[in-house]
Amino acid sequence: MDLGRHRRSILDRTSEAWTSEEELAAWAEGYEAELRRTGLVDFDDLVIFGQRLVSEHDWVLPLLQAKFPVLAVDEYQDLGVALHRIVKRVAFDGGVRLFAVGDPDQSIYGFTGADGALLQELAEREDVERVQLQLNYRSASRIVSASEMALGEARGYQSNDPDRQAVIAFVECDDGLEGQAAHAVAEIIPAALAAKPGRALGDIAILYRDYRAGDVVAEAVAAADLDFVRVDTVAPYRKVALTNWIEDCAAWCAGGWREARPQLRGLLDRWIGFHRARISDAQARTELQSLTRLLWSLRVEEGLARDFVASLRDGMLDALMAAEPSLADQSEQVDRMSTALAAGGPLADLDLASLGGRDGSPVHLNLLTLHSAKGCEYDVVIMVGLDLGSLPWRSELPAVRRESRRLFYVGLTRARDEIHMLYSGYVDTRGGRMYWGRSPFLNELEARMQEAEDE
Numbered sequence: 490m491d492l493g494r495h496r497r498s499i500l501d502r503t504s505e506a507w508t509s510e511e512e513l514a515a516w517a518e519g520y521e522a523e524l525r526r527t528g529l530v531d532f533d534d535l536v537i538f539g540q541r542l543v544s545e546h547d548w549v550l551p552l553l554q555a556k557f558p559v560l561a562v563d564e565y566q567d568l569g570v571a572l573h574r575i576v577k578r579v580a581f582d583g584g585v586r587l588f589a590v591g592d593p594d595q596s597i598y599g600f601t602g603a604d605g606a607l608l609q610e611l612a613e614r615e616d617v618e619r620v621q622l623q624l625n626y627r628s629a630s631r632i633v634s635a636s637e638m639a640l641g642e643a644r645g646y647q648s649n650d651p652d653r654q655a656v657i658a659f660v661e662c663d664d665g666l667e668g669q670a671a672h673a674v675a676e677i678i679p680a681a682l683a684a685k686p687g688r689a690l691g692d693i694a695i696l697y698r699d700y701r702a703g704d705v706v707a708e709a710v711a712a713a714d715l716d717f718v719r720v721d722t723v724a725p726y727r728k729v730a731l732t733n734w735i736e737d738c739a740a741w742c743a744g745g746w747r748e749a750r751p752q753l754r755g756l757l758d759r760w761i762g763f764h765r766a767r768i769s770d771a772q773a774r775t776e777l778q779s780l781t782r783l784l785w786s787l788r789v790e791e792g793l794a795r796d797f798v799a800s801l802r803d804g805m806l807d808a809l810m811a812a813e814p815s816l817a818d819q820s821e822q823v824d825r826m827s828t829a830l831a832a833g834g835p836l837a838d839l840d841l842a843s844l845g846g847r848d849g850s851p852v853h854l855n856l857l858t859l860h861s862a863k864g865c866e867y868d869v870v871i872m873v874g875l876d877l878g879s880l881p882w883r884s885e886l887p888a889v890r891r892e893s894r895r896l897f898y899v900g901l902t903r904a905r906d907e908i909h910m911l912y913s914g915y916v917d918t919r920g921g922r923m924y925w926g927r928s929p930f931l932n933e934l935e936a937r938m939q940e941a942e943d944e
């Protein structure tokens with residue numbers, strides 16, 4: 490167990506759980522003492538202090554309730570004990586109305602201390618009304634059943650359109666990950682594009698376990714001259730509120746303004762939200778007028794994303810970032826965005842519409858880690874690297890193995906119409922090439938599908 494996880498998951502410092510890990514507790518306490526001495530807090534502190542604030546001070550509750558009468562929590566399965574305790578305290582002691590959504594089967598952040606069982610615990614309370622959704626509007630029925638078989642648990646999910654056709658393919662490829670990526674590019678993608686009129690690259694995703702696999706896939710996709718967006722840790726910039734806002738402004742300026750997609754009002758509200766210091770109503774009005782004028786002047790049918798971002802920065806954004814120290818981390822991502830868009834950068838040729846549509850862009854193939862695919866959906870999902878030693882790792886403790894299985898489940902449930910599972914039967918490790926066979930998840934899934942067909 491690492492230091493961060495120890496701090497995040499054990500809240501009571503006098504408990505046996507804290508003290509029994511003597512060395513870890515000493516390190517954690519020494520680290521925290523150093524933070525306090527230098528007047529710093531780290532990300533874990535934000536949650537730990539928040540938890541202490543609401544737990545130890547009753548007066549905070551009515552204040553929170555007055556300002557936030559309703560608390561909505563999405564992806565509840567990703568919460569750890571500290572956030573869970575905050576939610577319970579403000580909802581059940583503080584009278585804040587709670588609306589929580591989640592799916593324990595998609596809990597894939599156990600390594601950060603997240604625990605899907607906390608959602609179950611919440612749902613089992615007598616004062617909580619539990620609503621279990623059963624109808625799946627996303628995936629064709631065979632995909633819904635296959636996902637349940639992959640999970641190994643009957644959940645009773647039904648597709649809303651039982652007649653929709655699906656492709657579920659187990660594909661063995663020579664040449665490891667390179668061969669799998671090459672096969673996806675040369676065979677699966679062209680066939681998928683041809684299979685449905687109007688389908689575009691943006692309706693297809695390639696999912697992989699980590700950024701190293703992402704590099705291999707990106708290389709194959711780039712070699713075939715396909716446009717793609719990559720959402721993982723080596724993406725050119727991270728998605729933060731400011732970069733999302735810039736992308737949405739780009740979507741609006743590239744033609745979205747005609748149909749109010751996105752709405753200008755939302756862009757303006759988010760702009761005001763970036764100001765941490767309180768601004769007067771008059772100031773806010775002036776800002777909004779200037780921003781509306783600026784965005785209106787930046788509308789173009791076609792143009793380079795680079796010019797747009799430069800104008801937005803010169804016009805207003807740089808001044809905001811300079812004035813708001815709280816935006817420092819986000820400004821760094823805006824700088825990374827500008828660098829990626831600059832001549833010679835990986836996104837140098839990106840046009841405005843594509844910047845606006847980088848999430849769900851109709852013309853860009855999506856390359857994502859399984860973790861970042863959560864919450865997304867595509868017509869066609871291609872999962873690569875489904876070999877033992879990659880997904881799952883070879884020797885995993887049972888709890889880790891269960892999480893790997895859920896990761897596989899998350900991948901499968903992203904697909905609307907087609908799911909392609911690629912493997913080679915071996916993995917390349919530091920110790921050389923290991924012929925451990927394909928993922929046991931595939932063996933089980935195929936056997937269960939066969940069994941169901943035979944019945």
Ligand SMILES: Nc1ncnc2c1ncn2[C@@H]1O[C@H](COP(=O)(O)OP(=O)(O)OP(=O)(O)O)[C@@H](O)[C@H]1O
Pocket residue numbers: 592595625626627863864865866902
């Ligand atoms: N009542 C409905 N009628 C028609 N389509 C719906 C309905 N509810 C959801 N959908 C569609 O089903 C798809 C999945 O919905 P959504 O993304 O909200 O599911 P989710 O539970 O968050 O899924 P996951 O957690 O697996 O990502 C979306 O394309 C959504 O538009």
